[in-house]
Amino acid sequence: MERSFILEISTPDRDFFRGGVESLIIGTPGGEMGIMRNTLPLVTPLDPGVLRIKQNGGWMEAANGEGFVEVTPEKVSVLTQSAEWPYEVDMRKVQAEIDAAQEVLRKAQSLKEYKMAKAQLARQFAKLKVKGRGLD
Amino acid sequence: MRNLTDIKSRIKGVSDTRQITSAMETISVAKMHKAHQRYEANKQYFDKIRAVIKDIITRTKDVTHRYIAEKRGGRAVFIVIASDKGLAGGYNHNVLNKAWELMSEYSERYIFTVGQVAREFFEHKKAVVDVEFTHATRDPTIRDAAEIADSIINLYDQGLMDEVYIVYTEPETGAAAVARSMKLLPLSKETVIGGIEDAPYKNEDYYREIYYDPSPEAVLNELVPQYLIGVIYSALIQSVAAEHSSRMAAMSSASRNATELLEKLRLEYNRARQESVTNELIEIVTSSFGTENRTATER
Numbered sequence: 001m002e003r004s005f006i007l008e009i010s011t012p013d014r015d016f017f018r019g020g021v022e023s024l025i026i027g028t029p030g031g032e033m034g035i036m037r038n039t040l041p042l043v044t045p046l047d048p049g050v051l052r053i054k055q056n057g058g059w060m061e062a063a064n065g066e067g068f069v070e071v072t073p074e075k076v077s078v079l080t081q082s083a084e085w086p087y088e089v090d091m092r093k094v095q096a097e098i099d100a101a102q103e104v105l106r107k108a109q110s111l112k113e114y115k116m117a118k119a120q121l122a123r124q125f126a127k128l129k130v131k132g133r134g135l136d
Numbered sequence: 137m138r139n140l141t142d143i144k145s146r147i148k149g150v151s152d153t154r155q156i157t158s159a160m161e162t163i164s165v166a167k168m169h170k171a172h173q174r175y176e177a178n179k180q181y182f183d184k185i186r187a188v189i190k191d192i193i194t195r196t197k198d199v200t201h202r203y204i205a206e207k208r209g210g211r212a213v214f215i216v217i218a219s220d221k222g223l224a225g226g227y228n229h230n231v232l233n234k235a236w237e238l239m240s241e242y243s244e245r246y247i248f249t250v251g252q253v254a255r256e257f258f259e260h261k262k263a264v265v266d267v268e269f270t271h272a273t274r275d276p277t278i279r280d281a282a283e284i285a286d287s288i289i290n291l292y293d294q295g296l297m298d299e300v301y302i303v304y305t306e307p308e309t310g311a312a313a314v315a316r317s318m319k320l321l322p323l324s325k326e327t328v329i330g331g332i333e334d335a336p337y338k339n340e341d342y343y344r345e346i347y348y349d350p351s352p353e354a355v356l357n358e359l360v361p362q363y364l365i366g367v368i369y370s371a372l373i374q375s376v377a378a379e380h381s382s383r384m385a386a387m388s389s390a391s392r393n394a395t396e397l398l399e400k401l402r403l404e405y406n407r408a409r410q411e412s413v414t415n416e417l418i419e420i421v422t423s424s425f426g427t428e429n430r431t432a433t434e435r
Contacts, residue, residue: 045358
């Protein structure tokens with residue numbers, strides 16, 4: 001059996017996940033990163049996307065927003081603005097958010113607006129992704 | 137003797153007021169429960185994000201960064217979170233006075249307000265409100281917090297300010313609430329902690345090493361805005377929870393006072409009415425006595 005480490009995923013609205021896991025795969029600005037037990041202590045930003053958790057030999061997926069990850073010898077902390085399991089994703093809401101963000105993107109007057117809309121789109125696409133995979 | 141109609145109209149007024157305050161109390165109870173649920177859910181994140189940031193700062197020894205460096209220029213920004221509405225007991229008063237006190241120490245200050253009452257307060261004090269955020273008091277969202285954090289970071293990055301403070305209200309157990317201030321930028325170990333214990337380090341030298349992917353500069357550029365959003369969101373949520381608790385307490389004591397006053401007024405009213413009845417009786421009796429006496433003498 002693989003050796004496990006403690007993973008904590010927190011969002012401002014709830015404690016999303018807490019428990020012993022064998023592996024964690026996250027999206028960072030530098031690409032996908034796999035974290036296992038005894039990974040070098042590190043801090044990295046977290047890109048909106050899909051994070052994967054291996055617990056008891058099985059993989060789980062969740063859509064995450066922006067945030068950051070801290071790896072210490074004691075535990076791995078993921079702090080993100082939002083996190084959702086596939087079954088929690090509401091397709092209609094996601095579609096509405098995507099439409100709104102694309103509208104903003106078209107009319108964007110400033111770099112700030114543009115960036116925020118881009119980030120919003122990335123978050124929603126991540127949700128679509130986990131939902132789509134959950135179905136098949 | 138007081139005028140009966142006067143007392144009657146006062147009773148009407150007081151009982152109308154009591155109706156309003158008790159309705160507001162009921163609404164506040166419902167809102168407070170919701171706000172406190174969010175507060176409880178958020179509290180762990182708030183503690184966690186501060187603990188993690190503190191941990192990172194502790195382990196970061198040789199990194200210089202504009203968000204960490206201590207600057208002394210005396211230009212400070214204050215984000216003041218109050219309510220959109222009054223009638224919440226000392227809630228607005230406490231947080232605004234706390235902010236005002238803190239501000240007096242700085243020569244050059246910028247004021248960012250959340251909530252109508254905060255804006256009115258500073259306008260009344262003849263202080264210029266630089267940025268005003270609306271809609272963030274009723275049902276704060278991450279996006280509201282992101283908007284505030286973004287404008288702060290923008291100004292900070294341009295070198296227009298040296299320090300950033302946030303003044304908000306923390307709900308305490310029971311109905312009491314405490315106004316608090318917190319230094320957001322620049323980050324230092326002392327400003328982030330606020331009652332959080334050091335993580336236990338078994339071997340100082342080993343644990344001090346921390347790797348930044350891709351680079352310390354790039355990580356802090358991303359991480360500090362995230363931290364600000366998280367903390368501002370928490371402050372908004374805490375303030376909303378505190379506001380509803382304060383309003384509930386204020387309204388319940390107002391209703392209680394109104395009930396007491398009503399009792400007194402009713403007593404006074406009854407007394408006055410009895411007095412007038414007695415007076416009328418006396419008049420009737422005396423006059424009837426008078427006529428009886430007159431008829432008796434006539435006979």
